[in-house]
Amino acid sequence: MNDSNLIEIILNASPVVQATMILLAAMSLASWSVALAKSAQIRKSKRTAKQFEKTFWATPDLHTLYHQEATIHDEPRGLSNIFVEGFKEFDNLKHQGVHEASDLIAGAQRSMRIAFSKEADRLEHRLSLLATVGSSAPYIGLFGTVWGVMHAFQSLGDVQHATLAAVAPGISEALIATAIGLFAAIPAVIYYNRLSTQVDRLLGEYENFADGLLTILQRQAHSIDKQA
Template sequence: MENIALAAPSADVTLWGLFIQANWVVKLVMLGLLGASIWTWAIIVDKTLGFGRTRRALDRFEQVFWSGQSLEELYRNLSERRATGMSAIFMAAMREWKKSFEKGARSPIALQMRIDKAMDVALARENDKLEARLGFLATIGSAAPFIGLFGTVVGIMTSFQAIAASKSTNLAVVAPGIAEALLATAIGLLAAIPAVIAYNKLSSDAGKISARMEGFADEFSAILSRQIDEKLAPRNQ
């Protein structure tokens, strides 16, 4: 028995060795989870930097908007650049404002409704941009542990088959196969935990940015409503 034990080849229990020795199904699971983990971190970095840029852009726009500059002048300045965030909402409202008065708007209520609808559409588009790819994080956060568990089950089944074939329950025979199987679960958790944390954080940040834009839309709607009353009320008297 001692000679047999010495003759048995020692298993490579490093991470790379466990991957190489794993069943092909387990390898596919590991590779898929590693790819999902890399893509998850790419989304986290991209969204974190993007939200930072968005918040700075909102701050700059609010500073300019409330500086006392006329709406027409601000509209002309912004029409020369790509509008995002609050500026996109502002531009949508001003475009509808100008089109309506160019065509001789007469109903204050209808004009206000059209402007509000234009801002709602612009706000929805900006929210879609904020929430883009967050669904992937939620999916990985919920599915990755179960995908890793599937790899673990397949790996353990393969290990039991090897035990049955070798007719030996020696720990040296069992341990490498079990370790390969558990590695799939570990990689699943490695992908899922950052995805869940990032999804909660980024969703909260997106909600706060959306609330800021919605608040601006309400304030700007009130400003335009007063101007509509000033412009159209004399005509209707």
């Protein structure tokens, strides 16, 4: 089948099958847009996380790093956001006269947990679209197939002698709907699995960093508690 015959079959398809093909094409375009955008976002987040973690462990004074991150970035992201929110709460409680180590650590931990949740939502945003396309596109294509086959067999009632030439166009348009559905679903499933794995690994790195920061804050909190 050449391109001209394919286009002709699509243009001559029934309105329902054409609508199904348009819907599947839109779903495919949306999934590819999300997949490429999320891939770029995750790559940038990984690069930023590595840079910040290197800076964090090379900086002896957390106050200096905190003021640097809070002033340079209007809205810190990733590890920077988790660090800024956790250390800010720790520092605020300390200046408010809280000296109990458990209270200082609990406050910092709550703030870091909230920041972590926001970062997880940002990384996972729109990934559900890929899952939706991957799970629903084959069924939508199957609907177009069933409708096309039904339309093809109904057209046989208008002819006196049923031939393969009479039913072939309807079967062809039906199979094209299935093919478009698979074309939309397969890349969406592949990208969803790949990006979900990358997000889980990145969030794991965020959790490890938060644990390391919490250990440092615990040492400082116990020192403050002893001085008090």
